[in-house]
Amino acid sequence: MTNPRIHLEDLLTRRQDLKTLAEPIWTAYLLTEAAYASGKKLLLCGNGGSAADAEHIAGELLKGFLKKRPLEAALKQRLAEIGGAEGEKIAGQLQQGIPAISLVSQTAVGTAVINDIAGDMIFAQQVNALGQEGDVLWALSTSGNSRNVVAAAIVAKARGMKVVAFTGEGGGVVKDYADVLLNVPYSETHLVQEAHLPVYHALCAMLEERFFAV
Template sequence: MPTGHALHDVAPERRGPAVAQRQQQGLAAWAQLSRSLAEPELVAQVDAAGTALLDALVDGGTLLVAGNGGSAAIASHVAAEFIGKCILDRAPLPAVNLAESLSSITAVANDYAYDETFARGIGALGRPGDVLLAMSTSGASRNILRALEVAKEQDMLTIVLTGSQGSGLAGRADHVLVVPSTETPRIQEAHMLWTHVWCEAVDVVCQ
């Protein structure tokens, strides 16, 4: 793996074309992906998961969100949208990003195992009727799989967002939503689309 490579070492004539190429590839991928995301079966699955999430929050449940890396950032974004608002002002709703506390993550990883980083938080905070929204682009993140196990033991509603490599997650959560892509950036962008849709729906219903 290359190390110590500085951006200023890249020849200027390579920089602009690289950006243009990636933009065109991204746009082409999204044009294709948008058609796949609009397939009726997948739309119905996303609607069902969002409705279950909304019902749980309206009934007083708390949303716990978990993800690694870029998905952890999305988890933070999602929790902020529910505590604050997305498009319309409304009362705050309880939502927690389980990766928000670096102290908790490192303590659990050091004292137990990294697989337990989210499971311990769910054990501490999760209650029957609450919701775990978990994200794993690969579908193989061991701490996410362990989190789903604990959430089910706690009688929580479980929703997992993944990519096409995570189709084997079927049966591990109440709702398994698969982005039909193997590209991590596109998968995470689709996860943001779905969670924004749910946040917008919450804002409208909770007026």
């Protein structure tokens, strides 16, 4: 394994405005790394641009981001045993992934929750159904006050999960339920979103460096 911290150092070199977040970013990495190392998973939620960020993060983790992440030898062999030539082809194309679920992409269940329960429960219901003790929720809200994101964080804590909150400088209500607060030093929505992206890119790169160093 190489040093995941190099990606944090690179971020802080490029983005001097985020230097105050050095410690919480590292803590968010350690918390999420510990969950993955224990066989747990990551849930993601947000609204609008933050919903797009949730999808973006899942995309960086479920397949190769900065690295190709070839399959481990044992799985390649198993695929070949089961699928023959087709299994070997699959083994040569697949990449290892880090389990991350974007709760914003569940259209059917999301609309069912809005229609049958309450709009504010769209993420909380999914956290209640999918979340397990030791899992992690990355909750994205530029204001920190999005009611559906706050509700998801509350349910996550009740489920024994850890919560990393991505917000603007004030932190909002969600900070009260966060194990780690990544409150970038901006209050305007677009500036908060622009600052969130390099932070979560660094975190994704750090996790990839930890689990797929080759």
